[in-house]
Amino acid sequence: MGNSMKRKKSGFQGGSVLFFCLMLLSTNMFSVDFEAIKNPKPNMVEKNYVALKKIKTIDADLGNGEYLFQPFSLAADKDSIYVYDLLQAKIFKFDPDLRAVKKSFGRVGAGPGEYGGTGKSYPVFIQVGRDGKLYANDTRMGKIITFDLEGKYLGEFKNIKTNMKTPVVDAAGNLYIVNVKDNAIDVLNEKQSLLFSVANQKDSFNYLFSLPSSSYLTTATKNFARDLIISLGPDSTFFTYFPSSSTMMMKSKKISKIKIWPQEALECYKSSLKELLEKEKDRYRFMFPRVLFDEDNDEVFLLHFGINKKRGINALYQVTGNGELLKVLYIKVEASTPFTRFELKRHQMFYAIEDDKLIIYKEEIK
Amino acid sequence: MMKEEKKTFQVVLIVAAVLILTAFAFFRLYQVNEKNKKALPYLTLGESIDSFDLLDEGANQTHASALKTDRPALIFIFSRPCSPCEKNILYWRKMHEVLKDRVDFYGIILGDPTTAFNFSENAKLDFKLYIPANLDKFIEAMRIKLNLSQTILYAQNEVRYLKLGNLEGEEAANLINMAKALIKI
Numbered sequence: 006m007g008n009s010m011k012r013k014k015s016g017f018q019g020g021s022v023l024f025f026c027l028m029l030l031s032t033n034m035f036s037v038d039f040e041a042i043k044n045p046k047p048n049m050v051e052k053n054y055v056a057l058k059k060i061k062t063i064d065a066d067l068g069n070g071e072y073l074f075q076p077f078s079l080a081a082d083k084d085s086i087y088v089y090d091l092l093q094a095k096i097f098k099f100d101p102d103l104r105a106v107k108k109s110f111g112r113v114g115a116g117p118g119e120y121g122g123t124g125k126s127y128p129v130f131i132q133v134g135r136d137g138k139l140y141a142n143d144t145r146m147g148k149i150i151t152f153d154l155e156g157k158y159l160g161e162f163k164n165i166k167t168n169m170k171t172p173v174v175d176a177a178g179n180l181y182i183v184n185v186k187d188n189a190i191d192v193l194n195e196k197q198s199l200l201f202s203v204a205n206q207k208d209s210f211n212y213l214f215s216l217p218s219s220s221y222l223t224t225a226t227k228n229f230a231r232d233l234i235i236s237l238g239p240d241s242t243f244f245t246y247f248p249s250s251s252t253m254m255m256k257s258k259k260i261s262k263i264k265i266w267p268q269e270a271l272e273c274y275k276s277s278l279k280e281l282l283e284k285e286k287d288r289y290r291f292m293f294p295r296v297l298f299d300e301d302n303d304e305v306f307l308l309h310f311g312i313n314k315k316r317g318i319n320a321l322y323q324v325t326g327n328g329e330l331l332k333v334l335y336i337k338v339e340a341s342t343p344f345t346r347f348e349l350k351r352h353q354m355f356y357a358i359e360d361d362k363l364i365i366y367k368e369e370i371k
Numbered sequence: 372m373m374k375e376e377k378k379t380f381q382v383v384l385i386v387a388a389v390l391i392l393t394a395f396a397f398f399r400l401y402q403v404n405e406k407n408k409k410a411l412p413y414l415t416l417g418e419s420i421d422s423f424d425l426l427d428e429g430a431n432q433t434h435a436s437a438l439k440t441d442r443p444a445l446i447f448i449f450s451r452p453c454s455p456c457e458k459n460i461l462y463w464r465k466m467h468e469v470l471k472d473r474v475d476f477y478g479i480i481l482g483d484p485t486t487a488f489n490f491s492e493n494a495k496l497d498f499k500l501y502i503p504a505n506l507d508k509f510i511e512a513m514r515i516k517l518n519l520s521q522t523i524l525y526a527q528n529e530v531r532y533l534k535l536g537n538l539e540g541e542e543a544a545n546l547i548n549m550a551k552a553l554i555k556i
Binding site for chain 2 (some may be wrong): 064065066070071072074075090092093094095113361
């Protein structure tokens with residue numbers, strides 16, 4: 006796993022036998038073997054629980070005739086927060102407190118700089134790249150649009166065949182995408198030429214406790230990208246999080262793999278997974294389905310556990326790149342509480358979405 | 372002199388006759404236009420809505436004259452099953468969030484009361500929902516021909532905005548701005 010290898014695009018010009026042999030070989034190379042980890046041993050213990058306090062809920066009426074209907078994806082740079090509205094296909098640029106809209110841009114369509122095509126809703130995932138540009142991944146149209154931070158259209162990557170969500174771009178403007186066909190992560194330059202691949206991730210494709218149903222696994226194999234979360238740290242350190250086995254792979258000069266298996270989270274996950282599979286055998290959930298990369302500290306990750314029924318909390322694990330559990334951040338939940346989806350950590354604030362509301366949380370100081 | 376006065380009188384008479392005829396022609400045109408409007412399969416901008424009665428969940432009756440107040444009203448008509456309605460509900464919810472204290476909201480469901488009010492619970496709509504007291508009369512008054520979602524802004528006895536089917540984000544934002552402008556008037 007994690008072998009970085011240079012791969013060049015080349016066409017097959019040999020005979021059909023050679024082609025057939027190569028096909029067989031490649032099928033074998035990129036097949037994904039699933040395995041359940043029998044007795045995962047926790048390498049972390051939860052000691053420090055810190056409550057998050059709701060400090061602001063953003064009104065739908067933003068003033069000056071602008072409205073926020075359905076916040077969907079968020080991004081940040083050093084002095085602004087960008088919010089993509091699913092129902093208006095529009096990006097709003099806010100100050101960090103989300104008090105004032107500095108700008109709004111983007112529109113529905115199929116032309117350059119437009120997204121969504123003619124669909125009923127327009128799922129677009131935004132991110133500020135390490136090169137200081139704003140990237141909008143239009144998953145429906147298979148393109149990633151580049152804007153400057155004032156919303157000026159700069160160009161786009163077209164025909165992107167990945168179901169990865171958040172776009173990842175390094176300081177040189179190279180795009181990192183999950184190549185579903187080859188179970189690899191491809192790095193493309195601005196002209197969309199393949200620079201290199203981090204290939205064949207199969208040996209991290211394990212599952213904790215029990216395997217999902219075969220029909221789920223068939224889909225999982227096809228949707229390899231759906232389960233991977235990748236990000237870039239400073240100095241082009243490259244992180245890949247494998248939610249199925251809850252493992253973080255960090256690649257800088259060398260490759261390291263960290264198992265993120267906290268004691269209480271494992272216990273809760275085991276019982277909730279059992280409960281889920283008893284009810285709906287074709288469904289599955291991961292221990293940490295979402296990972297945020299702490300934008301205030303490149304060394305820290307936030308793994309979203311979701312609901313811990315035992316404690317009645319919605320928990321977010323703060324973990325360093327070296328596998329040290331710093332704290333468990335949480336909000337108290339009740340049965341009627343809408344689920345809070347944490348989207349971004351920046352300016353020491355946690356930006357989250359609850360139903361159709363955008364909310365800011367902060368750590369509670371005792 | 373007498374001849375000149377007679378001539379002036381004749382001119383005045385002709386002008387008056389022309390004016391009367393023109394006024395009559397305009398009046399008739401207006402009448403025909405109104406009649407034709409009513410013959411269209413749906414409401415048009417600038418029209419007033421005929422009276423009808425609504426029932427709320429507690430079977431309390433509301434008369435459509437409630438619409439004829441100074442406050443603008445947003446009327447959402449929907450039915451089940453209806454896919455545009457489900458999408459529009461997201462916008463209607465937001466419109467209510469922004470305008471709730473300044474605009475009257477009428478969510479009108481075409482269907483039986485049980486389905487209608489169960490649906491409203493799932494849709495998490497914060498405004499009051501109604502069913503027509505007399506469906507035929509309501510359909511006639513609102514001239515509904517299709518089981519489609521309708522969004523209507525009604526103010527000063529006139530339809531100010533009307534959309535059949537799916538709303539788009541920009542339209543919804545513009546509609547809120549239009550309602551806000553009417554509140555100021």
